Amino acid sequence: MEDLKLNINRIHPFIPRTAIESMMDETVRCLDDLHKGNVKGSEFLGWRGFPSREGRELADLVEQTIEPFREKADIVVVTGIGGSYLGARTVIDSLSHSFASLKGENGAPQVVFAGHNISEDYLSELIEILNEKSCVVVVISKSGTTTEPAIAFRILRNHLKMKYGALESRRRIIAITDPSEGALRRMAEEEEFSTFSVPRDVGGRFSVLTAVGLVPIALAGLSIEKLIEGACRLEEVTGRDTAFIDNPSAMYALARNALYRAGKKIEILATTHPGMFYFGEWWKQLFGESEGKDNRGIFPAAVNYTADLHSMGQYIQEGERHLFETFLTINSPDRRLLIPREEIDSDGLNYIAGKRMSHVQKMAESGTMLAHYDGGVPLLHIEIPLLNEYYLGQLIYFFEMSCAVSGMLVGVNPFDQPGVEAYKNNMFALLNKPGFESRSGKISARLKD
Numbered sequence: 001m002e003d004l005k006l007n008i009n010r011i012h013p014f015i016p017r018t019a020i021e022s023m024m025d026e027t028v029r030c031l032d033d034l035h036k037g038n039v040k041g042s043e044f045l046g047w048r049g050f051p052s053r054e055g056r057e058l059a060d061l062v063e064q065t066i067e068p069f070r071e072k073a074d075i076v077v078v079t080g081i082g083g084s085y086l087g088a089r090t091v092i093d094s095l096s097h098s099f100a101s102l103k104g105e106n107g108a109p110q111v112v113f114a115g116h117n118i119s120e121d122y123l124s125e126l127i128e129i130l131n132e133k134s135c136v137v138v139v140i141s142k143s144g145t146t147t148e149p150a151i152a153f154r155i156l157r158n159h160l161k162m163k164y165g166a167l168e169s170r171r172r173i174i175a176i177t178d179p180s181e182g183a184l185r186r187m188a189e190e191e192e193f194s195t196f197s198v199p200r201d202v203g204g205r206f207s208v209l210t211a212v213g214l215v216p217i218a219l220a221g222l223s224i225e226k227l228i229e230g231a232c233r234l235e236e237v238t239g240r241d242t243a244f245i246d247n248p249s250a251m252y253a254l255a256r257n258a259l260y261r262a263g264k265k266i267e268i269l270a271t272t273h274p275g276m277f278y279f280g281e282w283w284k285q286l287f288g289e290s291e292g293k294d295n296r297g298i299f300p301a302a303v304n305y306t307a308d309l310h311s312m313g314q315y316i317q318e319g320e321r322h323l324f325e326t327f328l329t330i331n332s333p334d335r336r337l338l339i340p341r342e343e344i345d346s347d348g349l350n351y352i353a354g355k356r357m358s359h360v361q362k363m364a365e366s367g368t369m370l371a372h373y374d375g376g377v378p379l380l381h382i383e384i385p386l387l388n389e390y391y392l393g394q395l396i397y398f399f400e401m402s403c404a405v406s407g408m409l410v411g412v413n414p415f416d417q418p419g420v421e422a423y424k425n426n427m428f429a430l431l432n433k434p435g436f437e438s439r440s441g442k443i444s445a446r447l448k449d
């Protein structure tokens with residue numbers, strides 16, 4: 001079977017070949033240090049090798065555990081934020097029918113998300129829908145204390161209790177959290193929820209191939225076995241036995257950092273399948289939260305073509321030349337649809353009559369790449385043969401490895417996120433959370449500025 005492919009040829013002539021050569025040794029060292037565990041944040045390297053070490057066994061356990069939940073749910077509400085949300089959403093959105101909500105029954109419950117915002121309208125509307133449907137809740141929080149999912153979970157728990165009574169409501173909850181600590185773990189034990197653990201040594205944004213992603217993805221009726229197989233394959237491809245030059249994760253990390261050092265501070269991930277919108281969101285979180293610290297890091301942005309060619313396309317073509325673009329394309333679609341011929345060619349489309357839509361899409365992709373390149377945008381290109389669980393598994397592991405090496409090249413700890421605390425501290429002070437009262441007056445006064 002073919003693997004994911006990376007092409008970095010179109011970063012030239014924007015940076016000279018010597019710039020790549022001169023970063024080779026440094027990147028080899030970073031990769032070697034990553035393999036040895038000699039890296040800042042080394043206590044969070046549990047994602048490395050997780051698919052082959054534990055993934056297959058975990059996938060079996062997940063399938064067995066979720067069966068009774070799947071049977072009784074029309075709707076599964078997955079409650080989490082950041083790394084406890086985006087991975088599952090990415091895989092489910094990428095592989096679901098584009099009109100799943102209109103299509104009705106397909107045997108699997110519909111998966112929806114909560115706890116990734118604090119919108120009163122959003123959650124009220126969700127409860128309105130849940131009133132009419134049978135539902136189960138999967139609550140995911142490694143720390144077990146994150147405010148957004150905690151609020152949503154409290155409201156959803158109340159909904160379940162009122163609807164099903166105390167005992168049955170507990171049987172409709174799966175909690176995924178720290179193996180032994182935190183408020184959610186304590187509650188799960190007291191209330192006897194079904195539980196899975198987030199390994200201590202795996203950070204949120206690197207956790208999609210653990211129970212954090214596997215449980216919701218399996219509940220959506222997708223194959224977590226194939227997802228894990230794809231990730232295992234990329235473990236091999238990016239492993240110690242592969243020559244550096246054949247390791248796509250290392251080469252991607254090298255290329256994007258060579259561009260960054262040449263002044264290209266923004267990377268735009270361009271996806272071309274509408275279902276891949278959330279892949280861009282997951283990727284932005286992975287790289288943004290991992291690299292954006294100590295006043296450094298490539299700014300990750302994402303677009304979805306061809307829709308965004310009619311908005312951001314203008315900037316990318318002719319705006320400031322401080323960016324580069326990474327195309328993520330899929331070679332073959334799942335379905336087949338031909339453009340019909342019409343006797344009277346009033347819309348002028350007969351020149352492509354009889355062609356598959358995917359052929360037109362390919363030409364749009366290639367045309368865009370060349371136009372952007374000619375407009376001064378260095379290009380990286382990642383291709384997968386098909387959009388399915390196996391190749392999403394490859395992509396996820398590919399980007400996780402790349403992100404670790406890239407963070408090392410940037411010179412930061414890729415596995416922490418100290419900056420996320422700043423907004424929380426202000427919000428807690430404004431809400432008079434116990435322990436934050438002393439800051440409340442000062443911060444409330446600043447709101448009047």
Ligand code: PA5
Binds near residue numbers: 142149205
């Ligand atoms: O990548 C990360 O570590 C974060 O994005 C977390 O996943 C996010 O803050 C949610 O944290 P928790 O799972 O503890 O609720």
